[in-house]
Amino acid sequence: MMTFRDKTVVFNAPKVMGILNVTPDSFSDGGQFNKLDDALKQTEKMIASGATFIDIGGESTRPGATPVTLEEELDRVIPVIDAITERFDTIVSIDTSKSEVMLEAANHGASLINDVRALSQPGALETASRLAQEHNIPTCIMHMQGTPETMQDLPRYNSVVDEVIEFFRAQIERLTANGFEYKQIMLDPGFGFGKTLDHNYEILKRFDEFTQFDLPVLAGMSRKSMIGNLLNKGITERLAGDICVNTVASLAGASILRVHDVGEAADVSKIIEKLNQINV
Template identity: 40%
Template sequence: MKWRIKGRGLDLSRGVVMGILNVTPDSFSDGGRHAAVESALEHARRMIAEGAEIIDVGGESTRPGAAEVSAEIEIARTTPLIRALRREWDGFISIDTWKAAVAAEALAAGADIVNDISGLTRDPGMPDVCRTSGCGVVVMHMQGTPGTMQIAPHYEDVVEEVRAFFAERLETLAAGGLDPAALCFDPGIGFGKSHEHNLALLRNLPRLAPDGFPLLLGISRKSFIGRILGSSYIGERDWPTVAITAYTRRMGVMLHRVHEVRPNVEALRMIEAILGPQ
């Protein structure tokens, strides 16, 4: 399996880690830590050295209850970093945004992937930006918006509804001229889902993505982990994240979006050695 990204193919014959790089003052886990370009670059370099093949840059917090920021603020936060990282690294850079204007500026600065929490549904200009650039696209499922999504999430059947959303997105985006091979799908753990919804999705991952398409999973340090552990301390969520990475790789998930790169890369390599040639 390969994910087509700006004319290049990302080999998904083994698990790939996407390192999270938030340049926001208010993200739930690392808000404010990498706001300066040089600090953010240093963190990106560390994640790359530890095995990240994608760096995902975000300029707007999407934690539950977060307020939106303007496209201008988001561009000012992300574009200088993407430009600087591109000058020194030829790996894959992702922009985490649902806004077409932000995506267009990031792609022009050197980004390769658009990671859209709305699945290209909130900004009508986003599909065209992605189509014309030939970028890779992460289609994520979310019920509501970050400001409202955790108030009272409800589904008749969360697995079936997420699966149907992905099928509709594939059909609609392909009909609009977007290369299907550029798409991957993210079930949006914690985005408009209760504790029970998150666990149901994790138990049924092979049923979610359209046949032959890769899944990306972003569960790193999510609050449902804290609920299971009975702890609100975010620092205690990293090793459970590694456990979920290994478990979901066994279920066929090849793309993993995480904060701590090295232990998750090591977990992938170990479980792949146990699984043997696939």
């Protein structure tokens, strides 16, 4: 269970986080939803299909992506957050690493910070901590080796799962030492962020080990190259692979499935919920 401002979510089965990239260059849906009307229509569709969270991103973090300016990111996300929070009763997540975007997004109604850089940018830890303390806004901490520009340049680990677990342990200590309550932290092992194909599948196979912290763990594999490269499928042909990996992660204890295809992930969640209700 976790509280996002005044909304409490019970993770008796994985909840679905719908991806809404308001960017021109995201790897899968870049340019599709960077107009407000299109973003609202997609949000309505995702909520109707079963999304509990809408994750709004104004800066692509695909491999090789280059950063955008603060002003450009704010111009992309704030009008969308305003429009969504005015029209829909949902939990809005802001996918950003910039402290100023975190603060403005929260001021306009966002209830979760989703940071692929794990609050490492200037002012991010202090801002996220203040938002957690004053508004009960949790943060999702993701593991990434390198930066989006360099993360796929021959990533190496002695043991990828063990190193991600140690990263989580250190980040939990860091955040709780800086004002976070323990239950205001969410974890994301960062599929595709500084990992080879084998690294990604080792993380998936051992996903249950990340639940040892008794914190929600997010699985974000939607349409990623770990599916496309293994199955030799283009971005628009990866749905079956998505359903498969989301099911594996769900059975291993994933709390949130971050996806483009919400309806199919919601079906996975309903089946997992039913299985969890069966006593044998």
